[in-house]
Amino acid sequence: xxxxxxxxxxxxxxxxxxxxxxxxxxxxxxxxxxxxxxxxxxxxxxxxxxxxxxxxxxxxxxxxxxxxxxxxxxxxxxxxxxxxxxxxxxxxxxxxxxxxxxxxxxxxxxxxxxxxxxxxxxxxxxxxxxxxxxxxxxxxxxxxxxxxxxxxxxxxxxxxxxxxxxxxxxxxxxx
Numbered sequence: 001x002x003x004x005x006x007x008x009x010x011x012x013x014x015x016x017x018x019x020x021x022x023x024x025x026x027x028x029x030x031x032x033x034x035x036x037x038x039x040x041x042x043x044x045x046x047x048x049x050x051x052x053x054x055x056x057x058x059x060x061x062x063x064x065x066x067x068x069x070x071x072x073x074x075x076x077x078x079x080x081x082x083x084x085x086x087x088x089x090x091x092x093x094x095x096x097x098x099x100x101x102x103x104x105x106x107x108x109x110x111x112x113x114x115x116x117x118x119x120x121x122x123x124x125x126x127x128x129x130x131x132x133x134x135x136x137x138x139x140x141x142x143x144x145x146x147x148x149x150x151x152x153x154x155x156x157x158x159x160x161x162x163x164x165x166x167x168x169x170x171x172x173x174x175x
Contacts, residue, residue, distance in 0.1 A: 070164045071133050079169025082162050089154070092173050100152065105174030106131050107167065122149035133167050140166065 083092075091097070094104040101114035109131050112119045126147055128135045139146045140163045142156035157163045 065160060067134055067137055070160045071137060071167060073161070074164035074166075074168030076165070076169045076172050079165035079167070082157065082166040083169055085157070086154075086166070094174060103170055103173065107133060107136065107171045111135075120149060120151045122147040122151075125149075133171070136167050136170070137163050
């Protein structure tokens with residue numbers, strides 16, 4: 001089928017291709033490598049941007065948010081659209097737990113009170129007794145910061161209006 005010379009040529013071609021690949025990789029690494037610490041600071045990629053210290057805006061305290069006014073402006077219709085981010089893990093039907101507890105009647109409900117759902121205990125450690133609109137507003141901004149150790153992996157709703165809309169929508173569900 002194949003003679004010895006053909007097998008030798010194929011083996012030599014494979015070894016040659018491997019050698020070219022390894023040498024090419026080594027050459028590219030040495031040409032394009034920019035360093036990686038260990039005293040090679042002169043090769044570091046990036047630019048230093050000097051900023052004046054004493055920025056006038058940084059010295060002023062942040063403006064306090066009027067949570068009551070934001071919650072009063074919440075739109076249940078817009079909150080139904082925001083709920084689309086929640087429905088992968090939560091259901092609105094009473095007693096229908098999913099990855100997270102059901103949210104039927106959540107506004108005003110005691111914290112960690114859904115039967116049959118295994119809570120992590122992080123919510124109880126916050127000292128709040130009930131899911132008031134203000135408590136939900138704070139929690140929904142960043143659940144993991146508000147309740148360290150919670151198993152809820154949702155990153156949160158950064159826009160205060162989205163949180164207020166969602167709370168207005170959840171207020172219309174049950175309870």
